[in-house]
Amino acid sequence: MKSVVIEQPGELVLADRPLPQPAAGEVRIKVHYASICGSDVHIWRGHNPFARYPRVIGHEFFGVIDAVGPDTDARRLGQRVAVDPVVSCGHCYPCRVGRPNVCQTLQVIGVHRDGGFSEYALAPAANAHPLPPSVPDKLASLVEPFTIAANITAFLQPQPQDVALIYGAGPMGLTAIQVLKGVYGVQQVLVVDRLPERLTLAQENGADRVFNNSEIALAAQLEGVQPTLIIDAACHPAILAEAAALASPAARIGLLGFSGEPCSITQQALTSKELSLFTSRLNSHRFPQVIAWMEQGLIQPQKLVTHFFPLAETARAMTLFEQDPRTCCKVMLQMA
Known part of the structure; x- marks a missing residue:
């Protein structure tokens, strides 16, 4: 599979990587769309203090579940999902009081573990949120920024x-x-x-x-x-x-x-x-809330989108996002 990897600060490559296999509690997502965030550029430039290299970046992404781990409900195969990048332990003090976004062992998909600028990505099953048909594929990665x-x-x-x-x-x-x-x-x-x-x-x-x-x-x-x-x-x-x-x-x-x-x-x-x-840092279980807002038409994510690029042109897309804030807002990557 093709993945966008930041090998080290300043070095972005489109690499061939083995197809990942979901472990217990995980799902594999065939990514359809992802969107670029300023933090992705910061990881590329070496300005994100939380990033670990090498890293497949991308924490705003959408796709379809195409494989599940050994203890995950197989009925989830084929679900359209938006992925919450916040991965928490579930038992530390912040997690116990409903603040998993500042978990003491917090990991963020696309920062601490490999993310969604890839043809396939892994995520905890609980982080893959099903989407109603009213949320179109090309806008579904924008659940996360909202x-x-x-x-x-x-x-x-x-x-x-x-x-x-x-x-x-x-x-x-x-x-x-x-x-x-x-x-x-x-x-x-x-x-x-x-x-x-x-x-x-x-x-x-x-x-x-x-x-x-x-x-x-x-x-x-x-x-x-x-x-x-x-x-x-x-x-x-x-x-x-x-x-x-x-x-x-x-x-x-x-x-x-x-x-x-x-x-x-x-x-x-x-x-x-x-x-x-x-x-405020990241989000604390807000995906269902935002998905409901989109379904009800309370927010209009399409108003943010200014550009679409194929995955192979990620470096060009991120350079545009970084250097042209006058005409560029949300830049979308399409996997196929």
Whole structure:
């Protein structure tokens, strides 16, 4: 089978690998589509501290179960599935309290174990979620990125009367817009970014107002509006301090970032307004929730997709994703 392997940072190859065989509790998936995430590029470039090399990358993928492990229900053969990349132990403290995404022995498919940029991939049977016919093959890998928005909004508990501000109109920011508008009915969603093309995408995905802060500070443009809910989907260390300064008293702030750079903020900036600060990593059993949202038409994943490439052109696809944020959003890989 053909697989995209990062042999070491900077070295991407399309390799011939043996067909994997599912172990107990696993299924094998014939992958049909996968989508590129920024973390895939970070693994390629050597900027993901969690990655282990060599690695078949890809944690957003969809396919059909074509083999099962010795103790797995054979009736699952032929099921169309989206794969949750979060693999947890099930018994540590985070797992026991429903937070497997921060399991003490967490493994992520496509990061710690081989992923879905391949003609075939393995996954725990419990991580392969059946899809209804209403979710089309070419969009099914996008369940995973929407689970990121589902996870942070579960903490933030948006209300229709919230004034929501999203930093960043990349794929994570756009999924957050759609979830706030389509699922929670938030009436005012504001989005800030430095690229006009991304702000146009934000409007197409439901943003009510957009702001370009490349030259004029956001505070000057908000004209006194105090957001009650803020999501940082841009992940720059300077954002938290600005968000706290702009936020309404009693507001909630959600962080999606993984920057290793320090950020400077005082306790007073948070406690004087009694701000609630939430962090979110990956997703915690959100696949069924997002699949239901797709089935009900509450979110529109097709609005994120800008490009399709065959698996053989993964390097070209990832380079485009990395270098052309103005015209590129979600890039899809087709296996056959």
